[in-house]
Amino acid sequence: MSDAVRLIEIKEEIHADNQRVAQGLRRQLEEKKTFLLNVMSSPGAGKTSTILRTIDALRDRFRFGVLEADIDSMVDAELIAAQGISAVQLRTGGFCHLDAAMVAQGLDALDLNALDVVLIENVGNLVCPAEFDTGAVKNVMILSVPEGDDKPLKYPLMFTVSDALLVNKIDYLPFSDFKLEAMRERVLRLNPHIEIFEISAKTGQGVDQWAAWLSREASSFIGSASGASQPRIGKFLNASRC
Amino acid sequence: MHELQITERILDVVLKHASGLDVSKVVRIHLRIGALSDLEDEWIQHYFDYLSRGTVAENAQLAITRTGAVLCCQSCSCSFEVKREELGHAHCPDCGETGLELVSGREYVIENMEVL
Numbered sequence: 001m002s003d004a005v006r007l008i009e010i011k012e013e014i015h016a017d018n019q020r021v022a023q024g025l026r027r028q029l030e031e032k033k034t035f036l037l038n039v040m041s042s043p044g045a046g047k048t049s050t051i052l053r054t055i056d057a058l059r060d061r062f063r064f065g066v067l068e069a070d071i072d073s074m075v076d077a078e079l080i081a082a083q084g085i086s087a088v089q090l091r092t093g094g095f096c097h098l099d100a101a102m103v104a105q106g107l108d109a110l111d112l113n114a115l116d117v118v119l120i121e122n123v124g125n126l127v128c129p130a131e132f133d134t135g136a137v138k139n140v141m142i143l144s145v146p147e148g149d150d151k152p153l154k155y156p157l158m159f160t161v162s163d164a165l166l167v168n169k170i171d172y173l174p175f176s177d178f179k180l181e182a183m184r185e186r187v188l189r190l191n192p193h194i195e196i197f198e199i200s201a202k203t204g205q206g207v208d209q210w211a212a213w214l215s216r217e218a219s220s221f222i223g224s225a226s227g228a229s230q231p232r233i234g235k236f237l238n239a240s241r242c
Numbered sequence: 243m244h245e246l247q248i249t250e251r252i253l254d255v256v257l258k259h260a261s262g263l264d265v266s267k268v269v270r271i272h273l274r275i276g277a278l279s280d281l282e283d284e285w286i287q288h289y290f291d292y293l294s295r296g297t298v299a300e301n302a303q304l305a306i307t308r309t310g311a312v313l314c315c316q317s318c319s320c321s322f323e324v325k326r327e328e329l330g331h332a333h334c335p336d337c338g339e340t341g342l343e344l345v346s347g348r349e350y351v352i353e354n355m356e357v358l
Contacts (some may be wrong), residue, residue: 005269009358010259012348014251096244128244131348155280156329160344185340186330192316192341195313 016134021100025107025135032112035062035218036103036120037178038136040158043124045144048076049201055085057211062116062218065111067106069098069123076121086110097128100135117218119161126155137221140164145172149183152190159187161233164195166210171200191232228241245281248350249289255352256299263357270356276347277311277326302355306311311347315339 013019029036041047055064065086068077077089088109090102103120109154110118120136122129141162143151146169152159159165165187167180186196195213199206256271275281283306294300310323313332317339324332326347333340 003358006263007354007356008259009262009354010255010352011354012255012352014248014255014352017251030303092323095247126273131279153330157280160278184318189330189332189340189342192343205255 012066015131015133016056018099018101022105022133022135025100026103026137028220029112029135029137029194030221032220034112034115035116035117035135035138036107036134036220037214037218038120038122038129038134038139039142040122040126040129040139040146040162041124041142041144041168042126045124045142045147046201047121047124047142050142050166050199052083053199053201053207054078054119054205054211054214055083057207058117058215061215063114065110065112065115065118067110067118067120069102070120080183081090086115092123096123096125096179097132098134099113099132103134103136116222117214126158127153127178130155130158130161133195135229136233137231138163138217139231139233140166142166142168143183144169145176149178149180149186152186156190159190159194161231162191162194163232164197164210164213167196168201169199170198170205171203245285248281249266249286249293250265250350252304253290253293253297253299255291256302256355257297260298260357265298265357267358268302268355269358270303270305272355273306273352274304274305274309274349274351274353276309276349277351278329278344278347285323298357309347309349312345313342314345316341316343321345 034151039047066080067088067090069090069092070076076090080087088106090106119231120134139162141158184196197210199210256268260268287304290304310325310331312321312323314321315334318337319334322335332342
């Protein structure tokens with residue numbers, strides 16, 4: 001009887017399946033001419049209020065839909081729907097993040113032909129959502145002033161995969177020891193290409209500049225016939241060179 | 243936090259590769275995980291032990307190699323490895339530039355497995 005140990009080569013990336021679903025979703029969005037934006041942050045950073053402000057600033061230009069992810073509640077979707085915006089609640093059933101398959105299910109419940117921009121409100125968490133490509137065209141994160149300027153050091157991956165950073169609750173800055181310059185330097189060392197916007201979803205400060213960026217990105221995606229670009233979140237899984 | 247989901251994927255891939263190869267037991271599975279992953283090695287093993295019960299991979303040991311994060315300098319294009327805690331403080335060892343792009347450190351690769 002042989003009990004020699006054999007070695008079987010595998011060389012499989014665990015995220016490869018999700019990555020394939022995400023790429024397929026981006027191709028479908030390109031055909032439908034619908035821009036999908038993934039919004040990530042920790043709980044309480046102001047995702048829902050920022051989404052409402054953003055839609056308010058751009059609703060004359062785009063038709064919006066929202067996918068709301070929550071571990072187990074409907075509160076946010078009800079708030080969005082109360083503003084007359086198509087909203088779908090995805091209950092993740094304890095999952096700490098959304099993946100591309102869950103987002104695809106949510107999009108099935110929306111009429112993409114009647115929507116130009118869909119915003120995903122991801123689960124409030126700075127760790128797990130950074131690891132999963134949702135199929136979104138761009139990824140943004142919100143860091144609110146009360147959370148502190150050291151978050152880039154604690155959650156480097158989230159800052160690395162985001163295309164834009166919204167520093168929210170900027171009206172709270174005078175009451176805190178949050179150092180904008182220190183935060184900016186830390187973030188740019190992780191991701192030199194990130195766009196940083198200082199906003200207050202409460203007062204509306206800075207929302208126009210952020211909305212202008214989103215408007216440019218969405219228009220360029222909706223208007224372009226070229227292949228869907230790969231967002232930062234789908235990069236660096238296998239790359240090992242510059 | 244999502245160790246369970248990742249571990250399910252590991253087991254799926256392992257069982258897929260074991261089937262049809264007359265494998266009686268999976269002894270060890272070699273994984274390469276990037277420095278930026280927040281998953282705990284110990285918990286991946288706990289979940290694996292739980293999920294793999296009754297399969298050929300029951301009691302298999304997960305041998306996890308953590309790889310460093312590789313950064314690429316935006317100024318001189320050299321690439322170099324840093325530890326996770328150095329991210330956010332790093333500068334290029336050649337030219338001192340701080341504009342650095344991450345090129346690897348997020349991978350979750352099942353390299354190979356030892357079987358009987």
